[in-house]
Amino acid sequence: MDARLRRVNKEIKDCKSDEASNITVDLVGNSPFHLKGSFLGPEGTPYEGGHFQVDIVIPDSYPFQPVKMKFITKVYHPNVSSASGAICLDILKDAWSPVLTLKSTLISLQSLLCSPEPNDPQDAEVAKHYMTSRASFEETARYWTHIYAGGPGKSGMAKGGVDTKDEVAMAGLEKAHVDKFEALGFERSKVIDVLRRLNYRGANVAKLNDDRIVEELLK
Amino acid sequence: MSGSHSSPTQSQSLNDDINALSVDELDRLTQNVLDETASTRPLLGETSPLSVLREEYERGSATFLKQIDYLREKGYTHFRRTRGDGDCFYRSLAFVWVESLMVSPDKAFEASKALSLLESSLDSLEAAGFQKLVYEDFYDALANLVRQIASPAADGSTLTLSALLAAFQDPETSNSIVVFLRLLTSATIRVDEDNYAPFLFHPEIGEPIPPREFCENFVEACGKEADHVQITALTKALNFSIQVAYLDGHGNDGTVNFVEFQIAPPEEGSPPSPVLLYRPGHYDILEKH
Numbered sequence: 001m002d003a004r005l006r007r008v009n010k011e012i013k014d015c016k017s018d019e020a021s022n023i024t025v026d027l028v029g030n031s032p033f034h035l036k037g038s039f040l041g042p043e044g045t046p047y048e049g050g051h052f053q054v055d056i057v058i059p060d061s062y063p064f065q066p067v068k069m070k071f072i073t074k075v076y077h078p079n080v081s082s083a084s085g086a087i088c089l090d091i092l093k094d095a096w097s098p099v100l101t102l103k104s105t106l107i108s109l110q111s112l113l114c115s116p117e118p119n120d121p122q123d124a125e126v127a128k129h130y131m132t133s134r135a136s137f138e139e140t141a142r143y144w145t146h147i148y149a150g151g152p153g154k155s156g157m158a159k160g161g162v163d164t165k166d167e168v169a170m171a172g173l174e175k176a177h178v179d180k181f182e183a184l185g186f187e188r189s190k191v192i193d194v195l196r197r198l199n200y201r202g203a204n205v206a207k208l209n210d211d212r213i214v215e216e217l218l219k
Numbered sequence: 220m221s222g223s224h225s226s227p228t229q230s231q232s233l234n235d236d237i238n239a240l241s242v243d244e245l246d247r248l249t250q251n252v253l254d255e256t257a258s259t260r261p262l263l264g265e266t267s268p269l270s271v272l273r274e275e276y277e278r279g280s281a282t283f284l285k286q287i288d289y290l291r292e293k294g295y296t297h298f299r300r301t302r303g304d305g306d307c308f309y310r311s312l313a314f315v316w317v318e319s320l321m322v323s324p325d326k327a328f329e330a331s332k333a334l335s336l337l338e339s340s341l342d343s344l345e346a347a348g349f350q351k352l353v354y355e356d357f358y359d360a361l362a363n364l365v366r367q368i369a370s371p372a373a374d375g376s377t378l379t380l381s382a383l384l385a386a387f388q389d390p391e392t393s394n395s396i397v398v399f400l401r402l403l404t405s406a407t408i409r410v411d412e413d414n415y416a417p418f419l420f421h422p423e424i425g426e427p428i429p430p431r432e433f434c435e436n437f438v439e440a441c442g443k444e445a446d447h448v449q450i451t452a453l454t455k456a457l458n459f460s461i462q463v464a465y466l467d468g469h470g471n472d473g474t475v476n477f478v479e480f481q482i483a484p485p486e487e488g489s490p491p492s493p494v495l496l497y498r499p500g501h502y503d504i505l506e507k508h
Contacts, residue, residue, distance in 0.1 A: 002391075003356055003391050003395070006356065007352075007356060010352040011352065014350075014352055061390070064390075064394045064398070064441060065441075094440070094442070095435075095436055095440050096440065096441055097401075097435065097439040097440045097441060098353070098357070098398045098439075098441065099349060099353050099402065099439045101350070101352070101353060
């Protein structure tokens with residue numbers, strides 16, 4: 001048996017035998033080199049109560065080269081691409097060590113949810129949101145956890161995305177702001193797109209005058 | 220001739236570009252160059268005469284040439300290249316360690332001593348918190364090689380120098396051995412952290428760094444070069460003395476500084492410790508034939 005297979009088999013067994021960590025690793029198809037990992041969102045964060053799935057690909061030269069991981073579950077986080085699920089984390093790149101395992105790497109992803117690194121972002125727009133308006137960022141992240149990861153959301157929300165998605169909340173914007181520019185005759189989805197891109201949140205709102213927004217909307 | 224006017228400007232602007240780069244960017248540039256040579260060069264090469272190395276510097280630094288001549292005057296005749304992949308220190312050291320066991324007068328005794336040392340080193344790996352499932356394959360790669368020095372393999376052969384070289388050129392075996400030595404180095408620092416802590420600094424920033432962080436980022440991580448602390452820890456863990464010859468272009472007298480990483484005073488009549496040849500950012504093996 002080759003070294004990669006031997007190691008991966010041991011690691012899968014290790015995850016299965018440890019139920020306390022709530023980390024799971026499952027085969028996607030028949031290959032032991034394409035897996036699906038999952039873990040729970042850390043307590044005391046906007047991801048609490050969510051169940052996050054990660055796509056795992058074991059490269060040929062594993063464990064000498066890092067495992068490839070990306071989120072399957074959509075996550076609102078500065079170090080995770082909100083579009084593709086790509087993750088910016090040093091151990092998945094040049095700080096990789098063969099000491100790390102599927103389990104320890106998934107635990108590192110869980111800790112990444114606790115402690116974002118906005119200065120080394122994967123998603124620049126989300127990072128800006130995080131930096132300018134933390135409370136609004138957390139609300140949005142919690143909303144994404146509710147919609148995509150089965151998190152509880154705000155009290156009164158139905159559990160697990162039964163209610164329809166609120167595009168304004170998804171984008172981390174204020175309804176009043178979106179309504180205001182929509183009233184000028186622009187399409188709602190376009191308004192949301194532009195306000196999100198320009199980070200129209202918190203203290204930043206005062207720095208962006210209406211003409212600037214309209215100019216962007218007219219492009 | 221038409222190009223003669225533009226080239227100084229071009230090289231000037233190239234210089235400016237290089238000067239404008241941050242340390243990080245320079246590192247990355249160097250790393251790219253290393254990666255390029257890394258992909259073609261064997262992990263550990265055949266031995267070559269020092270004249271080959273000398274030729275490489277003939278159009279370059281006069282200090283390096285003088286230093287190479289100094290090594291030849293000291294009786295060094297050959298060197299063995301390792302790939303410039305950041306693992307070169309560990310790979311060189313592993314090779315000279317196993318080689319020194321093989322060529323010792325009582326190799327069966329030395330090999331069994333080395334095996335029990337490796338076996339007991341697993342205790343420090345456990346103490347440092349490494350999981351067995353992580354280290355056992357890497358351990359086996361090195362232990363199997365050492366075992367073959369005295370105990371014949373299935374085909375009745377014991378380890379030869381060419382089989383040793385082949386093992387170090389095989390990526391899986393070679394890299395497993397490198398990782399095992401990284402873990403052993405890390406464990407040595409972690410279990411004796413009070414003694415090592417005062418010497419641990421971030422290699423780029425130069426600030427003190429906690430042992431655990433140092434080990435995770437600069438010992439256990441693949442491709443991270445070894446410096447004094449790692450060399451000290453590993454030679455101690457293996458109870459193996461080496462010398463490092465610094466071919467670094469420093470000094471005007473053309474001599475080469477040899478630094479001893481000595482575990483115990485050498486016994487009378489024992490052969491001199493193996494020598495690693497350091498050039499900035501890289502280790503090869505220096506030999507006398």
